Amino acid sequence: MNLNPDAFIQVMPYLAQGLWYTVIITFVGVAIGCIIGSMFGLMSIARFKVVRWMAITYIELIRGTPILAQILFVHFGIPALFNYNFDPLFTGVAVIAINSGAYIAEIVRGGVQSIDKGQMEAGRSLGLNGRQTMRYIIWPQAVKVMIPPFGNQFVISLKDTSLLSTIAVAELMYQGRQFASISFNMFETYFMVCIFYLMITIPASILLRYTERRLDKS
Amino acid sequence: MIKVNDLHKSFGDNEVLKGITTEIDAQEVVCVIGPSGSGKSTFLRCLNRLEDITAGEVIIDGTNIANREVNINIVRQDVGMVFQHFNLFPHKSVMENIMLAPTKLKKAKGENQNQRGMELLKKVGLEDKASAYPSSLSGGQKQRVAIARALAMNPKIMLFDEPTSALDPELVGDVLQVMKDLANEGMTMVVVTHEMGFAKEVGDRVFFMDEGLILEEGTPSEVFDHTSHERTQSFLSKIL
Numbered sequence: 001m002n003l004n005p006d007a008f009i010q011v012m013p014y015l016a017q018g019l020w021y022t023v024i025i026t027f028v029g030v031a032i033g034c035i036i037g038s039m040f041g042l043m044s045i046a047r048f049k050v051v052r053w054m055a056i057t058y059i060e061l062i063r064g065t066p067i068l069a070q071i072l073f074v075h076f077g078i079p080a081l082f083n084y085n086f087d088p089l090f091t092g093v094a095v096i097a098i099n100s101g102a103y104i105a106e107i108v109r110g111g112v113q114s115i116d117k118g119q120m121e122a123g124r125s126l127g128l129n130g131r132q133t134m135r136y137i138i139w140p141q142a143v144k145v146m147i148p149p150f151g152n153q154f155v156i157s158l159k160d161t162s163l164l165s166t167i168a169v170a171e172l173m174y175q176g177r178q179f180a181s182i183s184f185n186m187f188e189t190y191f192m193v194c195i196f197y198l199m200i201t202i203p204a205s206i207l208l209r210y211t212e213r214r215l216d217k218s
Numbered sequence: 219m220i221k222v223n224d225l226h227k228s229f230g231d232n233e234v235l236k237g238i239t240t241e242i243d244a245q246e247v248v249c250v251i252g253p254s255g256s257g258k259s260t261f262l263r264c265l266n267r268l269e270d271i272t273a274g275e276v277i278i279d280g281t282n283i284a285n286r287e288v289n290i291n292i293v294r295q296d297v298g299m300v301f302q303h304f305n306l307f308p309h310k311s312v313m314e315n316i317m318l319a320p321t322k323l324k325k326a327k328g329e330n331q332n333q334r335g336m337e338l339l340k341k342v343g344l345e346d347k348a349s350a351y352p353s354s355l356s357g358g359q360k361q362r363v364a365i366a367r368a369l370a371m372n373p374k375i376m377l378f379d380e381p382t383s384a385l386d387p388e389l390v391g392d393v394l395q396v397m398k399d400l401a402n403e404g405m406t407m408v409v410v411t412h413e414m415g416f417a418k419e420v421g422d423r424v425f426f427m428d429e430g431l432i433l434e435e436g437t438p439s440e441v442f443d444h445t446s447h448e449r450t451q452s453f454l455s456k457i458l
Contacts, residue, residue: 116305118301118303118305119305119307121268121299121301121305122299122301122305122306122307122364123307123319124268124291124294125266125268125294125297125298125299125368126294126295126298126318126319126323126367126368126371127291127292127294127295127319127323127371128291128319128322128323129291132322136318136322137307137318140309141307141308141309144309
């Protein structure tokens with residue numbers, strides 16, 4: 001066996017730096033994705049057909065294409081058209097935001113639609129307008145429903161950032177590949193890369209389950 | 219108080235209300251009875267435009283709400299509604315349920331809020347439940363909170379859509395008692411109900427609806443005891 005135990009330690013500084021990028025890109029990307037998702041999610045159940053149609057187009061375009069294609073399109077495709085280059089980090093955050101936004105939009109739509117129609121009627125019958133009823137009655141209840149699938153999407157987006165290694169964003173996967181290619185410690189490096197991803201995804205899953213159980217009770 | 223003129227309502231090709239004309243005076247209690255599918259609930263829901271009005275006029279306290287330019291939200295502040303399935307806000311406490319609309323619509327200010335809420339809770343016999351959440355209440359308690367919530371806007375008219383149909387039989391009495399008290403205070407009420415006892419005792423008038431029309435209207439004794447309509451007779455004989 002060609003095991004080099006020292007490599008497990010040697011790779012760590014590389015991966016620690018990569019992890020930092022991975023976390024930052026995920027948090028900023030998904031945060032923007034939340035804003036995009038809330039907007040398009042509400043648009044997809046709007047009264048006006050044109051608005052609904054716009055939202056559905058966005059959601060289906062994004063959900064129907066692989067994220068790797070989206071990364072390459074944004075990073076190389078669009079700049080080629082305008083003779084302009086994006087910073088890889090910018091592309092990374094933008095793609096994660098746009099991609100997660102589409103999935104979050106579906107989560108938002110599902111959450112709002114899961115609230116009983118009687119809640120809207122009760123609010124409206126008291127004289128609240130549609131917007132007020134949405135804000136004070138429907139939305140707070142819908143958010144509770146949205147938390148578990150949202151947590152899921154967060155974990156998916158975190159793992160999706162690994163594809164940004166193809167455009168040389170110095171995130172976890174890219175850092176691992178760099179170290180592997182100079183040291184040839186393939187097993188040790190990619191083993192540790194997986195461990196580093198699990199260091200975030202497992203706590204995230206535990207937190208998610210805990211939140212779900214608490215929501216079940218209330 | 220309420221004037222309905224040739225009211226039609228269709229869902230697609232299905233005409234549910236086929237030209238209803240009637241008038242309800244202030245302080246009157248009208249009970250609407252009839253077989254299911256006769257359009258009772260739809261009729262009630264047209265009175266605060268929860269259902270869009272296809273044709274005709276519905277004049278609430280001088281305002282024709284069939285007119286799309288009318289701000290329906292203002293009219294609805296004067297027309298309380300109680301639903302079969304209560305529709306309390308599950309994420310809010312009983313007090314918050316009651317005071318949400320008055321607070322957001324600036325009908326109640328600061329310190330008066332809780333006081334007003336407590337008055338309403340006392341009225342429905344639930345002053346000890348102010349901080350409880352709807353999930354911890356029985357059906358009858360939920361419905362009484364829903365009534366208090368509707369009353370919090372100081373409405374001139376109260377609409378009840380089968381308020382006791384989803385309740386266990388032994389819980390119906392408390393809710394009917396609250397409604398009786400309300401009637402005695404002079405509230406204008408329209409009640410879609412299967413509680414014939416309530417209709418007889420509390421109703422000033424009874425509407426018998428069938429196939430989208432008010433087939434018969436009169437005092438409870440006229441409708442229950444001296445009806446000449448064959449359709450009314452056969453309906454009553456089935457349920458009494």
